[in-house]
Amino acid sequence: MNTVETAGLNRLQAASAPYKKPLRNVIYPYLFILPFSLLVFVFFILPAIATIAMSFTDLNASMKPHYIGLANFKRIFADYNLPEILSHTAVFAILSLAISLLFALIISIATQYFLKGKVSAVLYRVLWLIPSIIPSVVYVTFWKFLFDPTEGGLVNDLLHRMGIISEPVSWFTRGAMAIVILATIVSTVSGGMILLSAAINSIPEDLYKAARVDGASEKSVIMKIILPTLKWPLMYITISDLIGFVSSYFFIMLLTQGGPMRDTTTLSLYAFQQAFNLKYYGYGAAVSLIVVFISFILTLLLIRLFDFDQLIKPSRIED
Amino acid sequence: MITLKNIVKAYDGKKESGRAVDGLNLEIRKGEFVALLGPSGCGKTTTLMMLAGLLKPTSGEIYFGERMVNHVEPKDRNIGMVFQSYALYPHLTVRDNIAFPLRERKMRKPEAYERAREISKIVQIDHLLDRKPAQLSGGQQQRVAMARALAKSPEILLLDEPMSNLDARLKLDVRDEIRKIQRDLGVTTIIVTHDQEEALAISDRVAILNDGRIQQYAPPNELFGQPVNLFVASFLGNPPMNLVPGTIVMSGGEQTIATSGFQYRIPRERQLDAAHIGKPVKLGLRPHDMTLTGADDPEAIPMRVDLVEHLGSGKLVKVTDPNKKLESMIRLLTDNETDVQSGDTVHLRVRADKFHLFDMTDNGLNLMQYR
Numbered sequence: 081m082n083t084v085e086t087a088g089l090n091r092l093q094a095a096s097a098p099y100k101k102p103l104r105n106v107i108y109p110y111l112f113i114l115p116f117s118l119l120v121f122v123f124f125i126l127p128a129i130a131t132i133a134m135s136f137t138d139l140n141a142s143m144k145p146h147y148i149g150l151a152n153f154k155r156i157f158a159d160y161n162l163p164e165i166l167s168h169t170a171v172f173a174i175l176s177l178a179i180s181l182l183f184a185l186i187i188s189i190a191t192q193y194f195l196k197g198k199v200s201a202v203l204y205r206v207l208w209l210i211p212s213i214i215p216s217v218v219y220v221t222f223w224k225f226l227f228d229p230t231e232g233g234l235v236n237d238l239l240h241r242m243g244i245i246s247e248p249v250s251w252f253t254r255g256a257m258a259i260v261i262l263a264t265i266v267s268t269v270s271g272g273m274i275l276l277s278a279a280i281n282s283i284p285e286d287l288y289k290a291a292r293v294d295g296a297s298e299k300s301v302i303m304k305i306i307l308p309t310l311k312w313p314l315m316y317i318t319i320s321d322l323i324g325f326v327s328s329y330f331f332i333m334l335l336t337q338g339g340p341m342r343d344t345t346t347l348s349l350y351a352f353q354q355a356f357n358l359k360y361y362g363y364g365a366a367v368s369l370i371v372v373f374i375s376f377i378l379t380l381l382l383i384r385l386f387d388f389d390q391l392i393k394p395s396r397i398e399d
Numbered sequence: 400m401i402t403l404k405n406i407v408k409a410y411d412g413k414k415e416s417g418r419a420v421d422g423l424n425l426e427i428r429k430g431e432f433v434a435l436l437g438p439s440g441c442g443k444t445t446t447l448m449m450l451a452g453l454l455k456p457t458s459g460e461i462y463f464g465e466r467m468v469n470h471v472e473p474k475d476r477n478i479g480m481v482f483q484s485y486a487l488y489p490h491l492t493v494r495d496n497i498a499f500p501l502r503e504r505k506m507r508k509p510e511a512y513e514r515a516r517e518i519s520k521i522v523q524i525d526h527l528l529d530r531k532p533a534q535l536s537g538g539q540q541q542r543v544a545m546a547r548a549l550a551k552s553p554e555i556l557l558l559d560e561p562m563s564n565l566d567a568r569l570k571l572d573v574r575d576e577i578r579k580i581q582r583d584l585g586v587t588t589i590i591v592t593h594d595q596e597e598a599l600a601i602s603d604r605v606a607i608l609n610d611g612r613i614q615q616y617a618p619p620n621e622l623f624g625q626p627v628n629l630f631v632a633s634f635l636g637n638p639p640m641n642l643v644p645g646t647i648v649m650s651g652g653e654q655t656i657a658t659s660g661f662q663y664r665i666p667r668e669r670q671l672d673a674a675h676i677g678k679p680v681k682l683g684l685r686p687h688d689m690t691l692t693g694a695d696d697p698e699a700i701p702m703r704v705d706l707v708e709h710l711g712s713g714k715l716v717k718v719t720d721p722n723k724k725l726e727s728m729i730r731l732l733t734d735n736e737t738d739v740q741s742g743d744t745v746h747l748r749v750r751a752d753k754f755h756l757f758d759m760t761d762n763g764l765n766l767m768q769y770r
Binding site: 290291292304308 | 451452453472473474475478479480482483484486488489490491499500503504547
């Protein structure tokens, strides 16, 4: 059959049978997805499978894995460090989340509602963006310099000049967790701030005008107009930040290496240390799976808490 | 009574050109229904916003009764307002939306809800009280906005293009209802609209605005029959008024309008001041103020039919003079029984008491006296 005949046949079929997409059109969308699917598979799905597999082995520096069943997981729950590390994780995640959410909320309401359209509002938000723009290593170095235990540290120097302290204070031994949380918050606030500001900005001007005509107080405007608008962005920020805090170890590692003692060691940092400092790859993988499990449970809880069903439920319009 | 005195609103400082409203004077009686009508950018919404207190006039005074309200906050003006977008609070139910202004006045919840229910009955949405605005159709949202505006029994109701988002059929119903509610409650109402039909149908008086100034403020009939200037005449009416440029000349001892296509003798009782002779004018003829007569009529103007359009209720006939000297066609309305075809020669008779003359040397001021 030559091509002309094929075309004729196709036309005949098109006339009688229901329309069928040509194969090329069916394949097209998948062709576009393919390269990225490969990347995701190689760098995301494969490592995930490998981690799960590893957690059931005693893989260590010798690189000779043996299947040991649930021994790694039993070891975690028997680990005498676990309660301390879990409580550090909770304190770090909950405090960081609460404070950065509050800050993001206050800043975006202040700049997008009270100071809407003012240059100062824009400048202020740009200021908050700086910590998330500069490289993490530089950022951490700055915090280290700020709280340096010697006289050269910025805080020590300032307090000394003001005559509040006579001897330099070793901040990292006194309040390592506080410093870690502070550094984390300052760099996370901007993300939530951008999302919340955008959401507030999408509120039509007429609503504020109507509220003024109706004699609404600032409190009512914030509670009944602005905050309800922020529900979904808040849910997204809460979940993504919380997962981030539960599984993050980068700042802590650079700032304190989990010290002093284990004062700032969170579960994910512990997993990292077990796997890459002590080379207990199998055990580290098991601990990181626990981190994933905790994140998963928290996400489910939050979705339920925010009543996510409401968002995907279609609205009804009838006359 | 509401009084606006010399209101000026300049958006960009002192620049003359930046004036949205430029020396506006208006008086609205208690219980009156007044429309602010004009093309977009004429300053009508700005005027309404100043009445609401959402904008402050650059200069001039606004009085509600005897009280000067220039610096009174919107909530203290005892007004209700319906926005073009309705501006319903999306996260509150219909009940809470209507009760919102009451709750903000510290009215107790059961009382506010009872009042919300009463008002919702008036606008016929009492079955929708538990819905959220997103679950309502456009017409229902409009009613909720109306109910919210009326909830606190305002003295003045401000409507900012309240019907522009409704379909044509619904518009007619809503129009009647707004008018009925306004009559029943006796609330002074000011509506902003660019829809002349709506303005003329619903209001006691209409203020036609252009370039931030009131062109004419009168009852609908008067606006239509006795426009003070060219702007009002050409803005109102559909199909629009025919405007034929010409000059006033003396011909055989009679004042006559000479256009490029025909001459029209001004009847005795509508003679102009002699000062106007020789000056350029525009002859204004509404399409329904002309008739077709026989060739034997000495007053008739012979014309050739160019085009006939069927409008359903009648025909729109477009004619020019036989020599094609007129710059534009003249439109006139006839009934369906009149048999005209394009190419026919017809005889046009102008109703002697209904034509208008606009002075082209004086911003199109209407020269005719109406008695």
